[in-house]
Amino acid sequence: MLRVGLTGGIACGKSLVGGFFREKAIPVVDDDVAARDAVAPGSEGLADVVAEFGRQILTEDGSLDRPALGRIVFADDARRRRLMAITHPRIGALLTERFAAAEQSGAPMVVYESALLIENGGFESWRPIVVVRADHGTQLDRIASRDRLPREEAENRIRSQMPVDEKASLADFVIDNGGTAADARARFDEIFVELLARARSA
Numbered sequence: 120m121l122r123v124g125l126t127g128g129i130a131c132g133k134s135l136v137g138g139f140f141r142e143k144a145i146p147v148v149d150d151d152v153a154a155r156d157a158v159a160p161g162s163e164g165l166a167d168v169v170a171e172f173g174r175q176i177l178t179e180d181g182s183l184d185r186p187a188l189g190r191i192v193f194a195d196d197a198r199r200r201r202l203m204a205i206t207h208p209r210i211g212a213l214l215t216e217r218f219a220a221a222e223q224s225g226a227p228m229v230v231y232e233s234a235l236l237i238e239n240g241g242f243e244s245w246r247p248i249v250v251v252r253a254d255h256g257t258q259l260d261r262i263a264s265r266d267r268l269p270r271e272e273a274e275n276r277i278r279s280q281m282p283v284d285e286k287a288s289l290a291d292f293v294i295d296n297g298g299t300a301a302d303a304r305a306r307f308d309e310i311f312v313e314l315l316a317r318a319r320s321a
Contacts, residue, residue, distance in 0.1 A: 120221075120222055120227065120228060120229055120318070121227060121228035121229075121247075121317055121318035121321055122228070122229060122244065122245050123140075123228050123229070123231070123245065123248075123249065123314060124230075124231050124233070124236050124245030124247070124249065125137060125147070125230050125232040125233070125236075125249050125251070126232075126234060126235075126236035126248065126250055126251070127250050127251030127286065127294075128253065128258055128277070128280060128282075128283030128286065129234065129258060129276055129277055129280055130253070130257075130258045130262045130265065131251045131253040131258060132253065132294075132296035132300075133232060133234065133251045134232070135300060135303060136249065136294055136296075136303065137149060137230065137232045139303075139307045139311075140230045140311075143311060144226065145226055145228055145230055146224050146226055146229050146230070147229075147230045147231075147232050148214060148217045148218055148229065148230070148231050148232065149232040149233075150210070150214070150231075150232060150233040150234065150235070150236075151234065153217065154206060154210050156213055157206050157209040157210045157213060158206060158209075160180075160181050160182045160183075163209075164206060164209045165182075165183060167205045168183065168188070168202065168205055168206070171201060171202070172191060172198075172202075175187060176191070186266055189276070190272065193272070193279050194275055196279075218231075227315060228314060228318045231245050234280065235280070236248070237289060238280065238281050246291060247291035247292060247314065248290050248291050249290065249291070249293075249294065249310060250283070250287045250289070250290035250293050251294045251296050251303075252293060252294070252295055252296065253283070253295070254297050255277070257297050258273075258277055259273050262276055292310045292313070294306045294310070
């Protein structure tokens with residue numbers, strides 16, 4: 120089974136491209152989904168996060184207020200590392216289960232969708248790597264609109280990651296998602312043909 124890495128800059132459209140793979144019946148194991156599940160209401164993970172950061176990071180219904188937590192950790196690297204220490208072991212366990220299920224699916228490839236695929240190391244085991252990029256201004260506009268953030272906070276979130284063009288320089292394939300979803304889909308379709316050929320020859 121071909122192992123494909125999917126990453127990109129924040130608000131560049133990585134999840135859009137993950138959806139394109141799913142439409143092709145390709146299993147996608149998503150870091151963000153595992154991260155949400157690791158701190159689901161009632162979980163040990165959420166209890167530990169609340170113990171560290173306080174109840175102000177909860178919504179009224181007791182679930183994690185991700186924007187509130189984000190405002191804390193994206194402005195303070197030490198606290199961001201503390202959050203990672205709490206959540207990463209739990210996320211890792213969930214990912215292991217989901218990779219095992221994907222490998223039993225009979226699909227020609229599995230896609231690992233991760234915003235920090237390159238930053239976290241070990242990315243060479245997930246080649247070919249597809250990087251989704253957009254220009255800085257587009258990232259800023261999308262984050263500010265999607266998360267209802269001031270531009271300064273949006274900038275903090277972008278700066279917390281490796282520059283997207285640096286990621287793109289390490290990619291096997293790049294999808295520029297600064298335009299329309301249709302443009303991104305057309306580029307994806309070209310790449311998918313190549314990935315399918317690699318999977319069949321593996």
